[in-house]
Amino acid sequence: MSYPSSQIKGSVSQALGRLARCCLLVISILLVLWAFARVGIREASRFTGTGSDTELVVMHWSGDGGPAEDAIVERALKRFEEANPGIRVTRLNPGDAGSFYTKLQTMMAAGTPPDIFYVGAERLASYADAGLLLPLDEWVGVEGTSEDFELEAFYPATVDAFRFEDGKVGQGRLWGIPKDFTTVGFYYNRDLLEQAGMPEPASDWTWDDFIESARAVGQLPDCTGAEFVNWPSMIRAVLWTENVDLLDDDTSIRFDDPKVVEVLERIRSWRHDETNTLTSGRSETANPASRFLGGKLGFAGPFGRWVVPTYRTITDFEWDYAPLPRGKASANMIATVAWGISGNTRHPEESWKLVSWLTGAETQSEQARLGLAIPTNRHVAEGDAFIDPETPPSRDVDFLTPVAASSVVPWPPNPALEGTVAKRLDQAIRTGDLEVPEALQQMHEWWEAERSSPLARADHPSMPWVWIVSVFLIGVVVAIGLGAWLLRRMRPDPTTATEERTGWLLISPWVIGFLLFMAVPILLSLCLSLTRWSGITTLGEADFVGTANYSKLLGEDDVFWQSLKVTAVYALLAVPIGQALALLGAVLMNIKIRGVSFFRAAWYLPSILAGVGMAVLFRWVFNAENGLLNVMLDPVLSPLGLEPPDWFVQDAEIFGAPAFAIMSLWLVGGSMMIYLAGLQNVPRSLYEAAEIDRAGPVRRFVSVTIPMISPVILFNVIMSLIGSFQVFTQAFVMTGGGPGDHTRFYVLYLYNQAFDYYEMGYASAMAWLLLLIILALTMLTMRGSSRMVHYEGLR
Structure with a gap:
């Protein structure tokens, strides 16, 4: 029997089509398996140490140093690899410090932190208290330490900045090796001071000298005396110069100390009661240091060395630096960053070898020439690598002289304190919408409530993850069994069954993806809302607190209600x-x-x-x-x-x-x-x-x-209503929620709790309340519109 040629061609085409589809399916499966196998083998060799080389993961940021700082770290790591052939270094640089800490928190929560990473002094208490860092005292001086590393040659104040024990910074065990540091002071426009008939500041100038010069510059046409930042650490350094501090020894707010009120009131008065002495509180420039670049500002500060690379691009006027003015005492603060080693590293010996290399004299000398910071090694700092009178600022020595009377600004492990102090200082000093005594009173009341909160107790039981996972798995098995039973009971005919299997097969990637990447995280966040978990430790460290997060949100947290009010007004x-x-x-x-x-x-x-x-x-x-x-x-x-x-x-x-x-x-x-x-x-x-x-x-x-x-x-x-309750980017970039909490939208406050204050359980409770709020508003909208919406197909 012969078949028509068209029928033969059709059969061949169908066979070739089936063969092509099968080949594509096989290739796709092989590619997926290869990708998973490659990543799995790589990670397995990394964690079990079966690879030929030891891999160390290093993470840092570039900050104001930009590509130049990034290149210095890269060159140091390459020299280290050349000197240690059996060690391979993987370098991660997320960008700025904010992106760095967000990524670091995610990696820590996943249980896969980098072996070595930057640790700012302001974060030390939180990280050390959570057990995230490896204590380094026993490693100093061991075999393998870099030859040009001498901890004894470091400025003692920089080393003490990374000691922490019993809730206090500056004492106890060592948790990081400082790579560089800076003291703070004021950068000044030499040309404007000359026009105003004022001398350049002396190394031991006073606050009276500062304000006299600022007022004189403010009298010049279109000029302002000074930019005076009100960052919490800077304000505390200013208070130190008057022999007083914002916090006492047990970290209580000195809200009724007349000396504290006097100093803060003096700064407020300079800004709001005088004309052109300090920059206006109405100015909203993102980076206060950038105002100095315009050439119309007499002084800018207190800033550290980090602005020098930017200021060295100035060509329109001459500028220099003077240390923090003295009041009743000479004092200053130290801002510093260290290289820390993860407490979970699998390669502590190799990690220490690299940390000592990165903080050795050679690497510090190269970083010193960038001008971004001061070397912590005294010999390097006092040598030609840092002190260069021919390159501005010419007064490099004035960064070093105050070190003997300087220390890091200590904060307790709860990072929310510094954030709240910053908000109230901003309202009292910059915008002036709060009186100084009222701002101090609000700080005190909030801090005492925070310390006495049930969530602050340390005796909460651990979250019973084993029981939760067991119940979840049992529920999954029951759901699958119930679904299979229902499908068998329906007993569709063969054609329908084939269509159903095909449909389930086609939709299965989405269903699996939804269950794994949406449903499970949603359920996990519900569980987390019942915990106190920082988000910088693994889930096993979460403590069960029941409904305490919800109770605090609804009954004690004024910022929660303020953020809800701001969001509601915006939505309306x-x-x-x-x-x-x-x-x-x-x-x-x-x-x-x-x-x-x-x-x-x-x-x-x-x-x-x-x-x-x-x-x-x-x-x-x-x-x-x-x-x-x-x-x-x-x-x-x-x-x-x-x-x-x-x-x-x-x-x-x-x-x-x-x-x-x-x-x-x-x-x-x-x-x-x-x-x-x-x-x-x-x-x-x-x-x-x-x-x-x-x-x-x-x-x-x-x-x-x-x-x-x-x-x-x-x-x-x-959709617009739902979107109005998710405002984040605009407020985060434009105001940061300030002044105070006047523009703190709900999702911005949720972000603050999760990533700034390390209260992931509290943030999860906020997320679930937001879900309920949006669900209720959506249902009310749909119910209220039932008689006004015309559906043509249903009429």
Whole structure:
């Protein structure tokens, strides 16, 4: 029997198609297996030490040193590998310090921290208290230590900065080897001081000398005396110069100490009671140090050595450095970073060898020439590598002289204290919306409540993860068994069964991915909300606290309610105004005119721009002194005797959330496109019938357009409502939640708890409350719209 050629060709084509699909399937499976096997073998050899080389993972940041600092570390690591052929170093650099600590926290929580990493002195208490670092006392001087490493040659104050025991910094065991450090002081514009007829500061100048010079410079046209930062550690260093501190020996706030009040009130008065002596609290520049670059500022500080690489790019004026002025005493602070070794490293000997190499004299000399910091090795710091009078600043010695009277600013292990102090100092000194005594009182009340909270106890039981995992696995087995039983009971016919198997097979990647990467983390976060867990240790370190997180949130945490209030005000403004503007834009874009596609694209484009870039742009738009918006408002409000608001500083309590709502209008293009699609689906016949009934444009819009696109309106309102409770990037970049908590949105506060204060359990409880809030608002919106939404297919 012969077959038609077309039938033969069809059979061959089908066979080749099946063969191609099978080959593609096999290749895909092999690629996936190869990828998993390669990663698995690599990680197994790394952790079991079966590889030919010992691998050390090193993580650091670049900061103000930029690519130059990164290159110095890379060269040091290459020299180390050449000198130690059996050790291979993997270097990680996430970028700036913020990105570094976020990545480090994630790696620590996963139980795979880098072997060696930067540790800032301000983080030492938290890390050492959590057992994340390897104590280094017993390693100093052992065989294998780098030949040019001499801990005895280090400045003692820098080494003491990384000693911690019994809750106190500066005593006990050594947890890190400082790589460099800096004291702080003021950078000054030599040209402006000369114009003002003032001498350059002496090495032992006083606060009276400082303010006299600042006032003189402030009298020059378009000039300001000084930028005086109010960072907590800097303010405490200033207090030290007056023989007083913000904290006493047991870390209580000295809220009623008249000396503390006097010093803080003096700084506040310089800024708010005098003209052009200090920079205005209305200024919202992200980096205060950058204001010095404009050449209109007499002094900038207190800053450390980290600004020198940037200031060395200045060509328009001469500048130099003077140490922190003295008051009743000569004092200064030390800011320093160390190389620390993970407490979980599998290669402590090799790690110590590398740390001693990275803090040896050769590497410190190379870093000193960058100008970013001071070498901790006294011999290097006092040599030509650091002291170079020909390169600004010429007064390098003035960084070294105060070291004998300097120490690191100690903070307790709870990082939330420094964050709260920063907020209240900002309100009292920079923006002036809190009186100094009131700010100190709020610090004290918050800190005492925090220390007496049930969550602060150390006797909580461990989280019963074994029982939780067992119950979860039993539930999974029961669910699978129940599903199989239901499928067997239904007993579909062979054709239907084949279709069902095919459907389940096709959807299985998504189902498996959802269960593993969505459902399990959601359930895990629910469990974490019942714990106190820092997020920088493994889950096995989590303590069970029951509903204490929820109790504290709802009953004790004023910032929680403030963040909810800010978010609610924003939502009440941004959602209706934004949707109205999006609908108006869609109506305009629906007009049939030439070139309308260009206008649609122009309207939509801003909604896909990067959030960070948009936030930086609008920070300048809302700038109270010379921002675009206030420049436009001033001519309108001046005849009425009014002034434009100080959006994000002094008037932030009233105008902060509305400012973000105004900014959100930049992003209505996405909703506009959805409305436009809905408008184009409205049948033309309905409009024709309305025209026959002599309905005008407004009546047609209200009676025809709105009902027909009501499902689209409902969808956009719900999505916009959900999005309004997830504001983060704009507030994080533009205000950081300040001043105080006036712009601290809910998700920003959640981020603060999780990644700034290491309260991952508390943040998980906040996440679940947010879920319930959004769910309730969504259900109310859908229920309230049931009689107003027209579904054409159901009518």
